[in-house]
Amino acid sequence: MYTMQQAEQLAKDFLREKSAESECELALFEEDGYRAEKGEFFYFAFQGAKYVATRDDTYFLYGPTNISVHRTTGECRLLSAHESLTLDPFDRRSR
Numbered sequence: 001m002y003t004m005q006q007a008e009q010l011a012k013d014f015l016r017e018k019s020a021e022s023e024c025e026l027a028l029f030e031e032d033g034y035r036a037e038k039g040e041f042f043y044f045a046f047q048g049a050k051y052v053a054t055r056d057d058t059y060f061l062y063g064p065t066n067i068s069v070h071r072t073t074g075e076c077r078l079l080s081a082h083e084s085l086t087l088d089p090f091d092r093r094s095r
Helices: 004-020 049-054 081-087
Strands: 026-028 035-038 041-048 066-070 076-078
Touching: 004 026, 004 035, 004 041, 004 066, 004 076, 026 049, 041 049
Parallel strands: none
Antiparallel strands: 026 041, 035 041, 041 066, 066 076
C-alpha cells in the first residue's frame, strides 16, 4: 500500500516518462489543492512545466491533465476528460 508521498513520486516518474515522448516537459502542481485521495486512488494534477513555474497562459496545456495512482498496485495512468469530470478528484464543482 502506497502513501501519498510515494504515490506522488510514482506520478512524477510517470510524467518524466511521458515528457520524454513529447516536446513538452510536464510537472505536477505543488499546491495541496491539486492532489487528492479518494477510494482506491490518489489523484494529481499536472501541466506543462513552464506553466507550473510561471502561470503564464502561453504555456497552458489543454485537455485532461490528471493522473491516477492506484493505492495498492502503484499503477499510474492519465484520466480521460470524461473521467476527470465524473470523478471531480479535487472537488472543484462543489466550490
